[in-house]
Each structure stands twice: as C-alpha cells, then as structure tokens.
Amino acid sequence: MNYISEVLGVGHDQGVGFNPRMNGQRQMIRTISPNRASFGRCSACTVRSFSICGALDQSDLVEFERIARHVHLAPNEALFTAGQLAQSVHNVAAGVARLYKLLPDGRRQVVGFALPGDFLGMAPSDRYSFSADAVDSVTLCRFSREAFTHFIAQRPHFLIRINEFAARELMLAQEQMLLLGRRTAEEKVASFLVGWRKRLAHIGDERQTIALPMSRQDIADYLGLTIETVSRTLTRFEREKMLIIVAGGVRLLDPGRAAAMAAA
Amino acid sequence: MNYISEVLGVGHDQGVGFNPRMNGQRQMIRTISPNRASFGRCSACTVRSFSICGALDQSDLVEFERIARHVHLAPNEALFTAGQLAQSVHNVAAGVARLYKLLPDGRRQVVGFALPGDFLGMAPSDRYSFSADAVDSVTLCRFSREAFTHFIAQRPHFLIRINEFAARELMLAQEQMLLLGRRTAEEKVASFLVGWRKRLAHIGDERQTIALPMSRQDIADYLGLTIETVSRTLTRFEREKMLIIVAGGVRLLDPGRAAAMAAA
DNA sequence: TGGGCTGGTTGATCCAGGTCAAATTCGCCG
DNA sequence: CGGCGAATTTGACCTGGATCAACCAGCCCA
Incomplete structure (x- = not known):
C-alpha cells in the first residue's frame, strides 16, 4: 500500500543538484525543457514540431494562438483533478506532469x-x-474545451494529427499494461529507464545522464511497485555497474544491458 | 509464467453448454451478439449505433459500404499479429476478439x-x-487502411467520432493500469466481472447471467494473474454466495457486493 | 462404452516483492 | 557550520499470489 504525499504549493528545486556519490565530482542535471521555449508566440515555440500544433500552418497558428492561454505551475501544483468538469485541454510546453488515478x-x-x-x-x-499535477516547474498552453472543439472541427488535418497522438498514447498504454501485468520488478525498472531515456531523446534531450525529475514514489506508483523495491533495484543496478545514481537522475553505464532487461 | 496455448483452427463451441454444477438444471448461454446483425447492408447493421459508423449518414454509408469487406473468423483464428504490416482496420460486428501482447x-x-x-x-x-484473434466465432468489417484513411480525411464528423472512441479506449486502458498495478487478486476478478457486465449491457446484452466466452487463461492474462488464482477466486466467490459459476459464464447473485469490491 | 484430450479445479509449498522499522543522506535555512 | 524535515536507502521479516502437481469433468471420436 502507498499513500498520497502531495504537498501543494512551491517545492524545492529538484532540477539542479550534484552527485553525492561521486565525492565532489559535480554532476549538474537541468530541468527538462528543450532549450527555453519562447511563449506567447506559437510560431517561435520550440516544442511545436513534436506537439499536435505541428499540423498547423501559419494562418491556423494565428487563430490557434488567439484561443490559447499560457499557464505556469510550480512543482506539485495541480493541473486538474479526476472527477472535475473537463473545461480545458492542455499542451505541455515545458517541464514534466504526472498523470494518475487514485483508489478510495x-x-x-x-x-x-x-x-x-x-x-x-x-x-x-x-x-x-484522471488527475494531473506538475512534477517540476511546468508551463502549458491551456484551451477552453469549447473553443478547442470548435477550432478542430473545421480542420481535418488537425483532427488526423490528434488521432495519431491518441493512437500513440494508446500504444504506450498497452506497453504499460504488459509491463504492469507481466514483468518482474527488475524488468520494470529497466524498462522504465530505457523508455524514459527514449522519450527524452525524442524531445531533443540527449544528455548521457538520464534526468529523473519525479520522486521514487512516483516511479514506484508508475511501475506498480513500492518505493523500497524501486530503491533496492536501482541500488543493485549500481552495484552491478549498470548505472550510477546521481542527484536528480541516473547515468547509464551499460545501455545494452538495460535494453536487454527491458526487452525480455 | 504462462504460455501461449493458441490452437489455430476451429475450436469447440464454447458458446453453448449447460451448467455441470446445477445437476441437470440447464443454463443456456448464447454467443455474444446483439440479436443477429444482418451484414452486407450497413444500413441494417444492428451494431451501427454503438460503432464508429454511427456518425455516418445514409449517403456516407453507401460510400463506406463500398470499401468494407466482411470477414468471418472461427474461434481462435488470428485477426492480425503484432509486427505485421498494418494493412487493414476493423470493426467488430459479432463475437469477441482478444487483443494481446507477448514477451519473447x-x-x-x-x-x-x-x-x-x-x-x-x-x-x-x-x-x-499488438495481436488480435477470435475468442468465439467473430464477424468483422475489414477496410484497407489506405481506403479508410482516404475516406475519413474528407469527413470531419467521422474523425471526431473516431477521436471519441480513441479517448474512451484510452480511459479504459488507464483503468486497466490502475487495476494491474494496484489492485489485489480479489479486486481484479470482481472488477473484471463488473466491467464486463457493464460492457455487455452497453451493447444490449442484459441477461442476468454474464457470458464469459473467453477461457480462464484469457482472464488471467487480462488481469495479470495466473489461471489458478482466477479459478480459486471465482470458486471462493461462489462459496461466499456472491455468484454461481455456470458453463460459459457466471450468474451474479450479489451485484452490490461485487461492485463494492470493484470500487475499492 | 471407454479412452484420451482439453480446460478447469484443488492442494501443498515456495518466493518475489511487500511491510515494518531504522538508519542515512539531502536540501534548506538560520 | 549545525540542525531539521523530507526523501531515500537499507535491513529483517512476512505474505499474497505464483509454482508445481494431482485430479476431475466434459467432450470427441473409435
């Protein structure tokens, strides 16, 4: 069993730190954000190409920008909560959000x-x-559901893009079901690291150290494990020289071994 | 660990049988199919209202019918296999298909x-x-991906409908992640029965006995359990008078109790 | 009518990962 | 620098569900 330990409000900056285990050899890990996206101007948005907005041309973009509102959230601030009226849809521009469901x-x-x-x-x-809140500092574009629905209804190419995103999302969900239902703790942790690294690479974050802005509890709740098992497994991986645990992340020493564990 | 035990080809008719536990008091369970859908004519299709085709008007339907091919599959026949080129999309018209992923x-x-x-x-x-195959006798409408893509591109309302279906699918997937990651065996089995009953009711199958055309192994692999645990749990539910196990299904005696287990 | 095959049930035992309980370390702040 | 609360790690122990192994009931076909 595990419990909610959400503290609303401003948290401590987990995005920066140095490695306690490397005796003074500092390892900086920055917040996850492809460079620093400039907001307010969709046309200059650095995440546009890998977001749904990638399907919009210049004129669409101007229209779209008119219905967008930029929102900034501090770490652990709620984005929305399960059961609430779904009045908005969102696009993450910077940072990482955690999506979750709770049992009574x-x-x-x-x-x-x-x-x-x-x-x-x-x-x-x-x-x-489901509920969503900010893991680290998060910036998003928020649209009223109504305006968004109206906007997409006239634009089939945009609808198709959204469909593609939904299909990818569904595929990821199915992968996750396989992980939750049929993988061992070791496989779960390895798969998580490999998958997370891949997602970071996809948005252009290719540093050799994998940033893990979320807590061990978040990882445990994502993998259907306890925090102790996640911690033990990571420690074992470190002992076995597969990786090094650094502040705010992990440095993969043997990606091949990790990938093999994740595959089977 | 559990293994694939797929035998391609015609199986035995699991859709009909009588309850061995009720000493001669026969309990017929029929195949899952809302009445008998007439095929070849979309306009007369009985599942149209709860399928994506519900968004098509008469003229669209005529066009749509032109690109559809009806396929009939015997129990356990494969629909498609993970890794294959995705040349078709499908709409289930009758029967139940099992969607799954395999580890090496x-x-x-x-x-x-x-x-x-x-x-x-x-x-x-x-x-x-992922792979898909027929649980019982299945009938589907098959469309070439190409023709389908072309068809939907001109019809925003149809795209919106498909989007709604994708969103529902995604929500179900998230429910399932919660189940797989955080529920006990007892809760898993109870949730499955309640959820399955709800889905059957949604397509108009409101018999008091819940038809379970899939095998215990299928249920176990759906819930992230072993066949033994599913069997033991169902037997216990029966002992506790929550339900009665009948051939090809289960009769819920205490839906309230089941729902309570499923909820928490 | 009987034997073998398949799917399901039941029992005995085991162990991966959970639970409970301390440390230890980190980040922060005075 | 020192101290405090939160996050993480580590250790000892326990248990829910897996594993292993019969057994049983229907069904098919000879």
Whole structure:
C-alpha cells in the first residue's frame, strides 16, 4: 500500500543538484525543457514540431494562438483533478506532469508522465478521468474545451494529427499494461529507464545522464511497485555497474544491458 | 509464467453448454451478439449505433459500404499479429476478439477484449503493435487502411467520432493500469466481472447471467494473474454466495457486493 | 462404452516483492 | 557550520499470489 504525499504549493528545486556519490565530482542535471521555449508566440515555440500544433500552418497558428492561454505551475501544483468538469485541454510546453488515478483508500497508479509536446485532456466524458499535477516547474498552453472543439472541427488535418497522438498514447498504454501485468520488478525498472531515456531523446534531450525529475514514489506508483523495491533495484543496478545514481537522475553505464532487461 | 496455448483452427463451441454444477438444471448461454446483425447492408447493421459508423449518414454509408469487406473468423483464428504490416482496420460486428501482447519468453498480457461495435487497428506506425484473434466465432468489417484513411480525411464528423472512441479506449486502458498495478487478486476478478457486465449491457446484452466466452487463461492474462488464482477466486466467490459459476459464464447473485469490491 | 484430450479445479509449498522499522543522506535555512 | 524535515536507502521479516502437481469433468471420436 502507498499513500498520497502531495504537498501543494512551491517545492524545492529538484532540477539542479550534484552527485553525492561521486565525492565532489559535480554532476549538474537541468530541468527538462528543450532549450527555453519562447511563449506567447506559437510560431517561435520550440516544442511545436513534436506537439499536435505541428499540423498547423501559419494562418491556423494565428487563430490557434488567439484561443490559447499560457499557464505556469510550480512543482506539485495541480493541473486538474479526476472527477472535475473537463473545461480545458492542455499542451505541455515545458517541464514534466504526472498523470494518475487514485483508489478510495489512497492507493495510487501513475498512468503516465507528460513531457513537452504532450497533449492532455481528451476526456471521453465531460469530466476528467484522471488527475494531473506538475512534477517540476511546468508551463502549458491551456484551451477552453469549447473553443478547442470548435477550432478542430473545421480542420481535418488537425483532427488526423490528434488521432495519431491518441493512437500513440494508446500504444504506450498497452506497453504499460504488459509491463504492469507481466514483468518482474527488475524488468520494470529497466524498462522504465530505457523508455524514459527514449522519450527524452525524442524531445531533443540527449544528455548521457538520464534526468529523473519525479520522486521514487512516483516511479514506484508508475511501475506498480513500492518505493523500497524501486530503491533496492536501482541500488543493485549500481552495484552491478549498470548505472550510477546521481542527484536528480541516473547515468547509464551499460545501455545494452538495460535494453536487454527491458526487452525480455 | 504462462504460455501461449493458441490452437489455430476451429475450436469447440464454447458458446453453448449447460451448467455441470446445477445437476441437470440447464443454463443456456448464447454467443455474444446483439440479436443477429444482418451484414452486407450497413444500413441494417444492428451494431451501427454503438460503432464508429454511427456518425455516418445514409449517403456516407453507401460510400463506406463500398470499401468494407466482411470477414468471418472461427474461434481462435488470428485477426492480425503484432509486427505485421498494418494493412487493414476493423470493426467488430459479432463475437469477441482478444487483443494481446507477448514477451519473447511467452508471457502474455491481454490488453483488451473487443466486442461488437469496437473499432480496431489504429496503429501509430505502419505495423500492428499488438495481436488480435477470435475468442468465439467473430464477424468483422475489414477496410484497407489506405481506403479508410482516404475516406475519413474528407469527413470531419467521422474523425471526431473516431477521436471519441480513441479517448474512451484510452480511459479504459488507464483503468486497466490502475487495476494491474494496484489492485489485489480479489479486486481484479470482481472488477473484471463488473466491467464486463457493464460492457455487455452497453451493447444490449442484459441477461442476468454474464457470458464469459473467453477461457480462464484469457482472464488471467487480462488481469495479470495466473489461471489458478482466477479459478480459486471465482470458486471462493461462489462459496461466499456472491455468484454461481455456470458453463460459459457466471450468474451474479450479489451485484452490490461485487461492485463494492470493484470500487475499492 | 471407454479412452484420451482439453480446460478447469484443488492442494501443498515456495518466493518475489511487500511491510515494518531504522538508519542515512539531502536540501534548506538560520 | 549545525540542525531539521523530507526523501531515500537499507535491513529483517512476512505474505499474497505464483509454482508445481494431482485430479476431475466434459467432450470427441473409435
């Protein structure tokens, strides 16, 4: 069993730190954000190419920008909560959001982490079916559901793009079901690292050290494990020279071994 | 660990039988199909209202019918396999299909069961990311991906409908992640029964006995359990008078108790 | 009518990962 | 620098569900 330990409000900056385990050899890990996206101007947005907006041309973009509102969230601030009226849809511009569902007794399942470029809020009803909040400092574009629905209805190419995103999302969800239902703890942690690294690379973050802005509890709740098992497994990986644990992340020494564990 | 035990070809008719536990008091369970859909004529299709085709008007329907091919599959016949080129998309018209992913060593995760009205095959790449085959006798409408893509591109309302289906699918996937990652065996089995009953009701199958055309192994692989645990749990539910196990299904005696287990 | 095959049930035992309980370390702040 | 609360790690132990192994009931076909 595990419980919600969300503290709303401003947290401590987990994005910067140095490695305690390397005796003074500092390892800086920065917040996840492809360079520093300039906001207010969609045409200059650095995440546009890997977001749904990539399907919009200049004139669409001007229209789109008119219905967008930029929102900034401090670490652990809520984006929306399951059960609330789904009045907005969102596009993550910078930072990482945690998407999760809770059981009445507090057990939590993190159903995903949203990265820059990810689209949130396609609810099949008029209410959110999961909750979302900021892991680190998050910037997003928010659209009223109504304006958004109206906007897309005239633009089939945009609808097709959103469909592609939904299909990718669904595929990831199915991968995750396989992981949750049939993989061992070791395979889960290895798969998570490999998958997360791939997602970071996809948005242009190719540093050799994998940034892990989320807590161990978040990772545990994502993998259907306890925090102790995640910690032990990472420590074992380190002992076995597969990786080195650094502040705010992990440095993969043997990506091949990790990938092999993740595959089978 | 569990292994693939797929025998391609015609199986035994699991859709009909009588309850061995009720000493001669026969309990017929029929195949899942809302009445008997008449095929070849979309306009007379009984599952249209709860399928993506519900968004098409008469003239669209005529066009649509032109690109559809009807396919009939015997129990356990494959619909498509993960990794294959995704040349078609499908709409289930009758019967139940099992969607699953395999690990190299044979561990299997059933990621869903497709019922009449369900739409299959939105692959985010040019290859299927999961496999699908018939549980019982299945009838489907098959479309070439190319023709389908072309068809939807001109019809925003149809795209919107497909989007709604994708969003619902994604929500179900997230529910399933919560189940796989955080629920106990007892909660998993109870949730499955309640959820399955709800889906059957949605397509108009409101018999008091819940038809379970899939095998215990399928259920186990769907819930991230072993066949033994599923069997033991169902037997216990029966002992506790929550339900009665009948051939090809289960009769819920205490839906309230089941729902309570499923909820928390 | 009987034997073998398949799917399901039941029982005994085991162990991966959970639970409980301390440390230890980190980040922060005075 | 020193101290405090939160996050993480580590250790000892326990248990839910897996594994291993019969067994049983229907069904098919000879």
